[in-house]
Amino acid sequence: MPEFRRDPVTGRWVIISSERAKRPQDFIRERVTQKGGFCPFCPGNESKTPPEVLAYRPGNGTPPDSPGWTVRVVPNKYPALRVEGNLDRQAEGIYDRMNGVGAHEVIIETPEHELTLATMPEKRIEDALYAFRDRIVDLKRDNRLKYVLVFKNHGEAAGATMEHTHSQLIALPIVPRQVVEELKGARDYHALKDRCIYCDIVHQEIKSQVRVVLENEHFLVVAPYAPRFPFETWVIPKRHDSAYENSPPANYKELASAMRSLASKMDLVLDGPAYNMVIHSAPVMDSPTEHYHWHVEFMPKLTKVAGFEWGTGFYINPTSPEESAKFLRQAKR
Amino acid sequence: MPEFRRDPVTGRWVIISSERAKRPQDFIRERVTQKGGFCPFCPGNESKTPPEVLAYRPGNGTPPDSPGWTVRVVPNKYPALRVEGNLDRQAEGIYDRMNGVGAHEVIIETPEHELTLATMPEKRIEDALYAFRDRIVDLKRDNRLKYVLVFKNHGEAAGATMEHTHSQLIALPIVPRQVVEELKGARDYHALKDRCIYCDIVHQEIKSQVRVVLENEHFLVVAPYAPRFPFETWVIPKRHDSAYENSPPANYKELASAMRSLASKMDLVLDGPAYNMVIHSAPVMDSPTEHYHWHVEFMPKLTKVAGFEWGTGFYINPTSPEESAKFLRQAKR
Numbered sequence: 001m002p003e004f005r006r007d008p009v010t011g012r013w014v015i016i017s018s019e020r021a022k023r024p025q026d027f028i029r030e031r032v033t034q035k036g037g038f039c040p041f042c043p044g045n046e047s048k049t050p051p052e053v054l055a056y057r058p059g060n061g062t063p064p065d066s067p068g069w070t071v072r073v074v075p076n077k078y079p080a081l082r083v084e085g086n087l088d089r090q091a092e093g094i095y096d097r098m099n100g101v102g103a104h105e106v107i108i109e110t111p112e113h114e115l116t117l118a119t120m121p122e123k124r125i126e127d128a129l130y131a132f133r134d135r136i137v138d139l140k141r142d143n144r145l146k147y148v149l150v151f152k153n154h155g156e157a158a159g160a161t162m163e164h165t166h167s168q169l170i171a172l173p174i175v176p177r178q179v180v181e182e183l184k185g186a187r188d189y190h191a192l193k194d195r196c197i198y199c200d201i202v203h204q205e206i207k208s209q210v211r212v213v214l215e216n217e218h219f220l221v222v223a224p225y226a227p228r229f230p231f232e233t234w235v236i237p238k239r240h241d242s243a244y245e246n247s248p249p250a251n252y253k254e255l256a257s258a259m260r261s262l263a264s265k266m267d268l269v270l271d272g273p274a275y276n277m278v279i280h281s282a283p284v285m286d287s288p289t290e291h292y293h294w295h296v297e298f299m300p301k302l303t304k305v306a307g308f309e310w311g312t313g314f315y316i317n318p319t320s321p322e323e324s325a326k327f328l329r330q331a332k333r
Numbered sequence: 334m335p336e337f338r339r340d341p342v343t344g345r346w347v348i349i350s351s352e353r354a355k356r357p358q359d360f361i362r363e364r365v366t367q368k369g370g371f372c373p374f375c376p377g378n379e380s381k382t383p384p385e386v387l388a389y390r391p392g393n394g395t396p397p398d399s400p401g402w403t404v405r406v407v408p409n410k411y412p413a414l415r416v417e418g419n420l421d422r423q424a425e426g427i428y429d430r431m432n433g434v435g436a437h438e439v440i441i442e443t444p445e446h447e448l449t450l451a452t453m454p455e456k457r458i459e460d461a462l463y464a465f466r467d468r469i470v471d472l473k474r475d476n477r478l479k480y481v482l483v484f485k486n487h488g489e490a491a492g493a494t495m496e497h498t499h500s501q502l503i504a505l506p507i508v509p510r511q512v513v514e515e516l517k518g519a520r521d522y523h524a525l526k527d528r529c530i531y532c533d534i535v536h537q538e539i540k541s542q543v544r545v546v547l548e549n550e551h552f553l554v555v556a557p558y559a560p561r562f563p564f565e566t567w568v569i570p571k572r573h574d575s576a577y578e579n580s581p582p583a584n585y586k587e588l589a590s591a592m593r594s595l596a597s598k599m600d601l602v603l604d605g606p607a608y609n610m611v612i613h614s615a616p617v618m619d620s621p622t623e624h625y626h627w628h629v630e631f632m633p634k635l636t637k638v639a640g641f642e643w644g645t646g647f648y649i650n651p652t653s654p655e656e657s658a659k660f661l662r663q664a665k666r
Contacts (some may be wrong), residue, residue, distance in 0.1 A: 009531075012561070014560065015650065018653075024604075080649045093537045147645075151644050160639075170645075172645070172647075182343055197427070270361065276640040280644065306492025307501070308413075308501070310511075310611055310630075311512075312505070314346050314347060317347050320351075
């Protein structure tokens, strides 16, 4: 059983993942592992993953766990967390632990092994966005789960261990600290101004234009004012909504278009960088609020997080957002 | 001039480092850069660094910026922050910025290019520990500076850009959020129990022994209960002191010995891993406190920080501290 453990000083939770248990030799071997060969995410290999929890099969449809799907969602074969059981919160002397209860799923966005967010048809991305929502809505019904995180690791440097493009979803029994901080910041700002901070960001950025990468009817793609990483870029809905799953699905087409353009611009400017994509959204149990505003953050992996960042929580970024936005704005295939 | 910028939602500061300004081609080129060749940190090349701010020259001594030193401290040639000027705090619409005032220095721990923390003589490490203290004590006199962070990036994967072993020091005009969190956690615990949380950790770990790597008269080397990373290991002084620079220098010999043994054990078990070392210490302007307790954290770079970690602030760690401590404890040359 995986285990949550709490750092007694900072309150930071970590997951000690027994399912993925690694001994020293595993880390050493990993450095020389070659990719390629068999892919469990490719059509025809459905039996090599746990049974699917969701799949879109166009037309008359094909049976579960067989080819014919366009998007397929399966539990992670080596989950960081387990759906079964209860939290069983306990003390260990001065320390705190609980069972690693939660869900960990993989969203396979396309049957085609070599496509990426930048090269797959827009309709595939749109379908994946629907799949994210469908899974969140389903997991929400489990009231042990307080937060659902959807993210994508693209490229080995960004932590991807499978080449076939996919996103992941982790449902957690606690609202993570990073989210708590964002919620608190947004709530404090709203208390002061009676406005949503993200709505204010959208207005100021559209007005000044210096950090705007692109814009469509419903979304703004912008380099944030204080980016942690070079070429960090956010996709913010213009319409206020606190949770991804409550935003109008009619807008997913435009979100897919914005995400695909951004990924394609990053490929052009940075020669196909590794990146992390994270959907920031309100906790699943919360009612809609006026202060929080969901959005998507893209972080290309161009620099190393080092001692300074670990020691301070600050980041040193060698590229200003005004400059990165200019490069991305001008990039055209 | 480098610039501090504040994320308007979370309050997280970043440094936009104009001195290290990077355009897209720089990131692409970096991937294929080869190491080796000329080293500005080697004796005889003193003129290739900014003039030294401190050096230990045994015996009768040699002139500044010439060979004959055992430890040499120089300003970083491409500093993330600048000593000159004032903060000039300003608003930019809804955003906040200030000038990148601070200090950024490099501590070259040995004249010998190929030595590491695991292979250099213990006396060299002890001297470096003295140099850390001397620099902190000097920078403390500048009352614009609120925090001094000492850290080491070892190996390319941990962010080192120079091969010649060195540590770095960054002095900041604000106490960083990571430190504020630790201070707050320690203060809250002390308010509840009237005891220092780190002293409690030392007692519980020595009693249980399951996470202890090694121990000498003044220091405990231990895998923390909730480590973010596989083989993360802390070196904690047994005697309570809130700040590194106020701890008895007579103990540096034992600290050097503990750090060298740990680095050497990591090399054996993990085949010479990249790692970050960070000294956690109280803000330089604070009087000694009963609740905070300085210590050193070592984080080998074996896994990739990915979307889950960025989105939550949680960490997934595939190796339990009980197991990593066992491997390190048993490792002997």
